[in-house]
Each structure stands twice: as structure tokens, then as C-alpha cells.
Amino acid sequence: MKEQPLQFYYHWLNTFVLLFIINTSQAQQKVTVLDNDDIPLIGVYVNYNGTALTTDLEGKFQIAASISDSINVSLEFVGFKDLTINIGEIRAADYIIRMQQDAQLIEDIIIVGRTNQRTIDFTNKIDRITAEKIYNSTAQSSADVIELSGGAFVQKSQMGGGSPSLRGFEANKILLVVDGVRMNNAIYRNGHLQNAITIDPSILKQVEIIYGAGSLLYGSEALGGVIHFRTKSPLLNFDSFANKKESINSFIRYGSANNEKKVHLDHSISTKKFGVVTSLTFSDFDDLRIGNKRRQEYPDFGKRLQYVQIIDGKDVIVDNSNPNIQVGTGYSQYDFLQKWVVKFSSKFQTSLNIQYSNSSNIPRYDNLSEYRNGQLRFAEWYYGPQERLLIAPTFTYRNRSVLFDKITATASFQQIKEDRISRVLNDIYEENQNEKVNVYGLTIDLNKDINKHQKITYGFDFHYNKVNSSAFSIKNPYSSNSETVNNILSRYPSGGSTLSNYGLFVQHNLQNKDSSFIWVAGLRWTNQIVNLSYDSNDPFVWPTYFYEGIQNKNSALVGITGFNIIKDRFTFKLSTGNSFRSPNVDDLAKIRVNGDEITIPNSDLKSEKVWNNDFTINYKTRNFSFGLTGYYTILSDAIIRSSFNLPNGSSQFISRTDTLLVTGNINAASGNIKGFSAEVAFNITNNIKGGSQINFQQGESKDEDGNISPLAHIPPTFGNAYINCDYKIFQVSLLWKYNAWKRIEDFGGSVDNPDLATIDGSPSWHTFNINSLFKIQRNVDLGLSLNNIFDIHYRPFSSGLSAPGRHVVFSIRYKS
Structure with missing residues (x-):
């Protein structure tokens, strides 16, 4: 009980x-x-x-x-x-x-490149530009974004463009890549290339710049390096307490230099197995105002004194009421992106990447401001809407097997449209050249860990380009009696052109337990075939074999080896290897008028080749870092423009309005480029950081007769220094940018545009800029910047466009 x-x-x-x-x-x-x-x-x-x-x-x-x-x-x-x-x-x-x-600690494990490697697996120098840096910089286009690296130089022929240069290589000698898909196509040209603006900077997650020979992983064109644009992707939902994850990023921005008006919105929604991100951006730019403070010895350099207006169907030269307004630079653009990700299992995932970019007509400012015989040469010169479409599904499968641990396959379709419309002053004919390029691609990358110390990456890629080129004139375009006349040559072969290339590569990595020693070696073989066809209705009579079809074949075997050594606070990188660029349709068959010259087809071109050697030393502590990279590149079989003859033996081409000297592309030059880049970064306090970068390069070319001359596309010494203050509710940065002199005798011929510089060359310049960001609420921040504070007039080397004068940029952003 x-x-x-x-x-x-x-x-x-x-x-x-x-x-x-x-x-x-x-x-x-x-x-x-x-x-x-x-x-x-x-x-x-x-x-x-x-x-x-x-x-x-x-x-x-x-x-x-x-x-x-x-x-x-x-x-x-x-x-x-x-x-x-x-x-x-x-x-x-x-x-x-x-x-x-922590940028100082995370750097070695950042994933970059085509095969998503760690930065420490690269023996090349790499710069990385983050989305936050892009937003804080007020860059108006992706060409402006590239400049943020501090190691890339950008030339501009018009405001709607930007041609990046890496270590003295420019245009089709560097490779542009977006989300693993190569942008370079059959008509990427040798001079100055403005296509980078078709990438929307507002949706970029990061930009990776890989310096030096890059043909091993990427194939043709990566002589000077690779610029990889990586856009944002949807992030699958990891929260077990929520069925879905959703985020919004939006901003509006105004810039006073060209009355920039930009609106952006991207929205992401995801579950544990599915995600989609959608992005829209609209940008509108008026004519650009340039700096007013000039060197005394060049009081009118860069001024737009006159421009052409069409009044009652007639060309009228008008005096510019404000010569610092570059009349003929404004344009607008809109960009769309949508990415889908579906995770079927822990082993298999697929995604779909859709990108579309289009613009208004884009004026070619350097041509619109050109004078001939004392008056403006052109009444009109503009690019038609710059249109780019990308559709790229990607499939990723992970499974440890004998052949691979991971396989990634990306199929892609791109369509690019380019139009050129021009009319000489008082000419009754408006000339139109229209290009459409369809590019079909497939890349397959396989990764395999052999053991704890060795891994291999190997793969295959194939690309097929189809080029349609046409041309016509409109007689009396502003008259009610206008008519279309087929009396001009198309820019590329009128019967159509195709370019196909395919390649195989393998790369082996050997490393010790803690990755303090990494040795990389690899080989690539590539084959390329170009077919050209001319229409018998062309206004110029070609040799018979032009109508029967012309074929150009090139193949290349390249290799690279290098190693990274980490010892205490030091990192040493050394690499050597060769790279190549096979001639494309633009090299082989472009018909182009520039000044008093016309370039005509030459189907006998061979691949350009480089042998590149790099050495980098880095020293890093938690509050201080220093890096120095030196390089020496040997160039052979370089494609250059030279005096040439028409099929009938004549050295002159007579058009309706001009007599032009005939030039053609030939393999005639060898040369070398040497230079260095240095950078330093330091923490003054936990919230205040500073740093500086400088780039120096020299290049020389040797022709078949042994004559030595400056190599084209070599920018002057350039660099920057900065101080960043980053506190909890606000950020402020002060940036000093500078370029040294490029004397006229150091220009590399007409491609460096000496006629657009002063009689002495490209003057040195420097600017000061202040950027600030204030956090108003948890999800809302306000940006305010003052650029080119002292209103300095300057024109970057080889550019036809002067840079913005003093201006303010205001933005407000919401990010959830």
C-alpha cells in the first residue's frame, strides 16, 4: 500500500x-x-x-x-x-x-575559368571583378567593367563600344567568353572590337581576366588572354523550413555626363530542386560631354566644332554651340536574361541560359568627326542595332567512375547581327552592309581525380559559324523617289562563308598534400576549315576560282606547362607555353575602307602563333600584399595589313567618290612583347584600405626585310591608386587613374589611329574620382559619385572618343 x-x-x-x-x-x-x-x-x-x-x-x-x-x-x-x-x-x-x-584569404579558393578551377590551379595571373565592385563603380557597359581590373586597357571608337586590350593584344587576339560559351565568332576583326557592350553589366556575378596564352583550354584567339563574363545563376533553396526562396535586386541610376538613365530588375525564385532568375535592364544615353581643361599646346584637341544635320533632305554643316558635347554619340540598349536550373538528383543537374541584347542605332563617332579636304567627310555613319541572342543548355553529371568524376556538356546557339550604314557628305547614295552570323557550339569537359595528388581535365569542343553578308545602296534616301541599288561590295563574301573548328585538350595537375606545390601541364590539338564563296552578281569582277569557292585550312598543336609554389607568405608562379589564332572570315575575306585604304581578300593566310613566358611573385600577410608579374611573348606569322594588289594587278581601287590604295592581310611580321604589372594592397585600419596598380609594356615588330618598327595595340604605361573606407552604413572610395604619354613615333601604324591623336601623340592624363554608397535601410542603399573631379579633357590611346568630363552619378538600389 x-x-x-x-x-x-x-x-x-x-x-x-x-x-x-x-x-x-x-x-x-x-x-x-x-x-x-x-x-x-x-x-x-x-x-x-x-x-x-x-x-x-x-x-x-x-x-x-x-x-x-x-x-x-x-x-x-x-x-x-x-x-x-x-x-x-x-x-x-x-x-x-x-x-x-575576406579577399586576402578567399582568393586561393575562388572558382574561375572554363572548367571551374581554383585560382591556385592556374599558373597565369588572374584578376577577378565582383558584382559589388561593378555596381559601386558606376560602369555604364561591360567594356567599362573590364577596365576595373586595373590590368586591362580599353579603346573606344564610339560611346556604344569598348575594345579591351590585354598585354598589347586586342580585338580577335583575345577571347571573350560568357558563361563558358565563347563569344568570338567568324567576323571578329583585327582592329578595334566593340562587341563587349552586348553583355549586361547589371547581371554579372563576376568577370575573370586570365592573362597570357590561353589556347590550352579555350582554343584559337586566346593569344593575350581570356575575359570570362560570368552571369548570375539561380541558387537552389537550402532552407528546410521554407518551401521556396525568393530575392529581388533592382536599381535606377542617373549619370550627368551623358544623361544616363538606367533601370534594372532581376528576380530569383527557387525550391530545393528548381530555380529561375530573370533579369531586365534598359539603358539610355544622350551625347557625351567631355572635359573642358586642356593642355595649352592642344587647345582644340577633342572639340566637336561642327556636325552634320539633315534639313529638308539636304546635308547642312552646323556649328556646335558647345564643342565639349560630342554630338553623335548617344544610343540606347536593353538586355534580357533568364536562367533555369533543375536538379534531378544529387548526381544530375541541368540548366538553360537565355540571353538577348539589342540596341538602337549606334553612331560611329570617330568617323562622324573625320575631316577631309577641310570639311567633314561623312554625313552619316552608324551601326545598326547590335543584336545578340544566346541559348545554351548545360548538363552536369557527377559520378565517380574510371573515366570521370564529373562531366559537363554545354550546347549553344548564338545569333549576332551587325549592320553598317554610311553616307559621304552630300553623296546621294547611302551605303548599307548587313551581316548575320549563326554560331552552333558544343563543349564537353570531364574532370577526374586520379588520387589525392593528381587530377586530369580533358575535353572536346566544336563550333560552326555561318556568315551571311549583303550590301546595297539607297539612292536619294531622304527623297520620296528613293530607290535601292545593288552597286557596292558586301563586307564579306556575298555567296556566304562558313567556319568550323574542333579541338581536343588534356590537362594534368600534380600537387602535394597542402597544395603548396602544383605542377600543371597540358596539350591541345585544333583543326579549322573556312569556306568562302562569291556571287557572280558582285559589282566587282573576281577571278573565276572566287566563284567556285575558296577554302582555307589550319591546324595547330599547342602545349603549356607551369608550376605554383607557396612558401610561407610567398607564392611563385612560372609558366611557359604556346598559343595560336587561326585566321577567320574577317582576316581572310573582309573588304574594308579605312581612310584612303581599302582591304581586299587574301585566302592564303596561316595561323598567328605566340610563345609566352610568365613569372609571378606574390607576398601576402593579413594586412599587406604585393604582387609582381613579368612576361615575355614572342609573336610569329603575325597577320598585318600591307600593300597589296587587286586580282588584275592594280594597286588602286576606284570607287564612285574616291581612289583608294589597295591593302591586304598577309603573314609577314614577327615580334615580341615584354612588360610587367605590379600591385600593392594594404589595410590601414579594419575599415580603411588602400592600394595601387601599374602596367608597363613594350612591343616591336619585324617585317620580312628585317625592318623593326613599333608593334600596334601597345598601350602606354597606365595604372591607378585608391583608398577605400568601408563602414557599416556607408562606403567611400577615392580613385586616381593615370596614363603616360604615347609619342607619335611609338604608334604602330594606322591601326593605332594616329590621325585621332595630337601631332605629338597621345598625351598623358590623370583623373580623380570619388564614389560613395550609403545604406538607408537593410535592403536599400544610395549611391553618389563624382568622377573626373577637375574636369580634365583626355582621350585614351588609339581612341576616337574623348572621355567624360566632370560628372555626377546617382543611384538607388533595393536588394532583398
């Missing part, structure tokens, strides 16, 4: 304890730790109030619901800045903590 009360009390005691435990467990609150891209961070070390733990597979840890707001929580994670935050701030942020990457 006495045992029943004991059992009764024991039963209720157990019940009370159980209820206490349940109640305690329910009084716990989960906290999520994310990076800047809202990806959960797994394994973050968390310490608070004497408790030490790590975040779980969903990036979460628990705190007691009743814990005081004043308790501090410390978080540490490799590659991220240490963070201390109190419980009150965590609650105010809806129990979400975002950790910031």
Missing part, C-alpha cells in the same frame, strides 16, 4: 521533467549564417556566452529564445572576416547573419 504513493510521485516527476525538456526544446531559435550570395555556410565556428558550436548542413545553429539582447556572438570561418554581433542585432535581422568574404 505504501508503494502506490511512491509510484504516483515518480510518475508525475517523470512527466514534469519530460514537459520541461519539451518546453525547453521549443524555446530554442534557429539562426542561419549566409554568405553574400545567400548560400548557407556549413561548419562556421560559433561562440557565445561560454557555448561553442558549429553551424549544421543547412548553415544553422540554435540559441535560447530567452537569451539577452546584449550577449555577443562571435563567428569564424575560413575565407571570411571574423564577425562579432549581439543577439539584439540578430533578432532585428530576422535571425539571419551574413558573413563577408
Whole structure:
């Protein structure tokens, strides 16, 4: 009888304890730790109030619901800045903590390149431009974004463009890539290439610039390096407490230099197995105002004194009321992107990438401002809408097997449209040249870890280009009696052109346990075939074999080897290897008028080749880093424009309005480029950082007769220095940019546009710029910048467009 009360009390005691435990467990609150891209961070070390733990597979840890707001929580994670935050701030942020990457620590594990390698697996120098840096910079186009690297130079013939140069290689001698798909096509030209603007800078996640010979992984054209645009992708939902994840990023911006009006919106939504991101951007630019303060010896350099207006169907030369307004530079553009990701299983994932860009007509300012015989040469010269379409599905499969651990296949279709419309002053004929290029591509990349110290990457790529080129004139285009006349040559063969290339590559990596020593070696073989066909209705009589069809074949075997050594705070990189560029349709068959010259087809061209040698040394501590890269590149079989003859033996081409000297592309030059780049970065305090970069290069060319002359496309010494202040609610940066002199005797011929410089060459210049960003609310920030503070007039080397004068940029952004 006495045992029943004991059992009764024991039963209720157990019940009370159980209820206490349940109640305690329910009084716990989960906290999520994310990076800047809202990806959960797994394994973050968390310490608070004497408790030490790590975040779980969903990036979460628990705190007691009743814990005081004043308790501090410390978080540490490799590659991220240490963070201390109190419980009150965590609650105010809806129990979400975002950790910031530490650029000094995370650099070695950033993923870049075609095959998503770690930066330490590259023996080349690499620059990386982040989305946040792009936004803070107020770059108007992706060409402007490239300049942010500090190591790339950008030439501009018009405001709607920008031709990047890497180590003295420009246009079709460097490779542009977007999301692993090569942008270079059969008509990428040798002079100055303006196609980078068809990439929307507002949706870029990062831009990777890989310097030096890059043919191993990428094939033809990567002589000077690779510029890889990587757009944002949808991030699958890792939160087990939410069915979906959604984010919005939008901004509006105004710039006073050209009345820039830009509106951007991107929206992302995802579940655990599916995600989609959609982006829209509209940009509108008026004519550009340039700096007013000029060198005394060149008081009118860059001024737009006159322009042509069409009044009642007639060309009228008008005096410009403000010569600092570059009349004939404004344009507009809109960009669309949509990416889909579907994860079928832990092993198989697929995605679809759709991009479309289109613009208004884009005036070719350097031609519109050209004078001949004392008056403006052209009444009209503009590109038609610059249209680019990309459709690219990607399939990724992970499974450890004998042949691979991961295989990635990307199929792609691109359509590019380019039109050129021009009319000489008072001419009754408006000339139209229309190009359409369809590009079909397939790349397959396979990765295999042989053991803990060795891995191989190998793959295959194929690209097929189809070029349709046509031309016609419109007689009396502003008359009611206008008519179309087929009396001019198309830019490329009128019967159509095709270019196909395919290649195989293999790369082997050997590394020790802690990756302090990495050796890389690889080989690539590529074959290319170009077919050209001319129409018998052309207004010029070609030799018979032109109508029967012309074929050009080129193949190349290239290799590269190099190593990285990390010793204490030092990193050493050394690489050597060769690269190539097979002639494309533009090299082989372009008909182009430039000044007093006309370039005509030459189907006997061979591949250009380079042998590149790089050495880099880096020193890094937590608060200081220094890097120095030297390079020496030997160029052979360079394609250059030279005096040439028509098929009838004549050295002159007579058109309706001009007598032009005949030139053609030939393999005639050899040469070399040598130079160095140096950079330093330092932390003054935890919130104030500074740094500087400088780039120097020299190049010389040797013709068949042994005559030595300056190599084209070599920019002058250029660089920058900066101070950044980054506090919790605001950021301020001061940037100094400079270019040294490029004397006229150092120009590399007509391609460097000496007629667009001063009589002495391209003058040195420097500017000061201030950028600021203020966080108004958690999701809203305000940007305000003042650029070219002292209103300096300057025109970058080989450019036909002067740079913006003093101007302000205002933006407001919402980001959830």
C-alpha cells in the first residue's frame, strides 16, 4: 500500500521533467549564417556566452529564445572576416547573419575559368571583378567593367563600344567568353572590337581576366588572354523550413555626363530542386560631354566644332554651340536574361541560359568627326542595332567512375547581327552592309581525380559559324523617289562563308598534400576549315576560282606547362607555353575602307602563333600584399595589313567618290612583347584600405626585310591608386587613374589611329574620382559619385572618343 504513493510521485516527476525538456526544446531559435550570395555556410565556428558550436548542413545553429539582447556572438570561418554581433542585432535581422568574404584569404579558393578551377590551379595571373565592385563603380557597359581590373586597357571608337586590350593584344587576339560559351565568332576583326557592350553589366556575378596564352583550354584567339563574363545563376533553396526562396535586386541610376538613365530588375525564385532568375535592364544615353581643361599646346584637341544635320533632305554643316558635347554619340540598349536550373538528383543537374541584347542605332563617332579636304567627310555613319541572342543548355553529371568524376556538356546557339550604314557628305547614295552570323557550339569537359595528388581535365569542343553578308545602296534616301541599288561590295563574301573548328585538350595537375606545390601541364590539338564563296552578281569582277569557292585550312598543336609554389607568405608562379589564332572570315575575306585604304581578300593566310613566358611573385600577410608579374611573348606569322594588289594587278581601287590604295592581310611580321604589372594592397585600419596598380609594356615588330618598327595595340604605361573606407552604413572610395604619354613615333601604324591623336601623340592624363554608397535601410542603399573631379579633357590611346568630363552619378538600389 505504501508503494502506490511512491509510484504516483515518480510518475508525475517523470512527466514534469519530460514537459520541461519539451518546453525547453521549443524555446530554442534557429539562426542561419549566409554568405553574400545567400548560400548557407556549413561548419562556421560559433561562440557565445561560454557555448561553442558549429553551424549544421543547412548553415544553422540554435540559441535560447530567452537569451539577452546584449550577449555577443562571435563567428569564424575560413575565407571570411571574423564577425562579432549581439543577439539584439540578430533578432532585428530576422535571425539571419551574413558573413563577408575576406579577399586576402578567399582568393586561393575562388572558382574561375572554363572548367571551374581554383585560382591556385592556374599558373597565369588572374584578376577577378565582383558584382559589388561593378555596381559601386558606376560602369555604364561591360567594356567599362573590364577596365576595373586595373590590368586591362580599353579603346573606344564610339560611346556604344569598348575594345579591351590585354598585354598589347586586342580585338580577335583575345577571347571573350560568357558563361563558358565563347563569344568570338567568324567576323571578329583585327582592329578595334566593340562587341563587349552586348553583355549586361547589371547581371554579372563576376568577370575573370586570365592573362597570357590561353589556347590550352579555350582554343584559337586566346593569344593575350581570356575575359570570362560570368552571369548570375539561380541558387537552389537550402532552407528546410521554407518551401521556396525568393530575392529581388533592382536599381535606377542617373549619370550627368551623358544623361544616363538606367533601370534594372532581376528576380530569383527557387525550391530545393528548381530555380529561375530573370533579369531586365534598359539603358539610355544622350551625347557625351567631355572635359573642358586642356593642355595649352592642344587647345582644340577633342572639340566637336561642327556636325552634320539633315534639313529638308539636304546635308547642312552646323556649328556646335558647345564643342565639349560630342554630338553623335548617344544610343540606347536593353538586355534580357533568364536562367533555369533543375536538379534531378544529387548526381544530375541541368540548366538553360537565355540571353538577348539589342540596341538602337549606334553612331560611329570617330568617323562622324573625320575631316577631309577641310570639311567633314561623312554625313552619316552608324551601326545598326547590335543584336545578340544566346541559348545554351548545360548538363552536369557527377559520378565517380574510371573515366570521370564529373562531366559537363554545354550546347549553344548564338545569333549576332551587325549592320553598317554610311553616307559621304552630300553623296546621294547611302551605303548599307548587313551581316548575320549563326554560331552552333558544343563543349564537353570531364574532370577526374586520379588520387589525392593528381587530377586530369580533358575535353572536346566544336563550333560552326555561318556568315551571311549583303550590301546595297539607297539612292536619294531622304527623297520620296528613293530607290535601292545593288552597286557596292558586301563586307564579306556575298555567296556566304562558313567556319568550323574542333579541338581536343588534356590537362594534368600534380600537387602535394597542402597544395603548396602544383605542377600543371597540358596539350591541345585544333583543326579549322573556312569556306568562302562569291556571287557572280558582285559589282566587282573576281577571278573565276572566287566563284567556285575558296577554302582555307589550319591546324595547330599547342602545349603549356607551369608550376605554383607557396612558401610561407610567398607564392611563385612560372609558366611557359604556346598559343595560336587561326585566321577567320574577317582576316581572310573582309573588304574594308579605312581612310584612303581599302582591304581586299587574301585566302592564303596561316595561323598567328605566340610563345609566352610568365613569372609571378606574390607576398601576402593579413594586412599587406604585393604582387609582381613579368612576361615575355614572342609573336610569329603575325597577320598585318600591307600593300597589296587587286586580282588584275592594280594597286588602286576606284570607287564612285574616291581612289583608294589597295591593302591586304598577309603573314609577314614577327615580334615580341615584354612588360610587367605590379600591385600593392594594404589595410590601414579594419575599415580603411588602400592600394595601387601599374602596367608597363613594350612591343616591336619585324617585317620580312628585317625592318623593326613599333608593334600596334601597345598601350602606354597606365595604372591607378585608391583608398577605400568601408563602414557599416556607408562606403567611400577615392580613385586616381593615370596614363603616360604615347609619342607619335611609338604608334604602330594606322591601326593605332594616329590621325585621332595630337601631332605629338597621345598625351598623358590623370583623373580623380570619388564614389560613395550609403545604406538607408537593410535592403536599400544610395549611391553618389563624382568622377573626373577637375574636369580634365583626355582621350585614351588609339581612341576616337574623348572621355567624360566632370560628372555626377546617382543611384538607388533595393536588394532583398
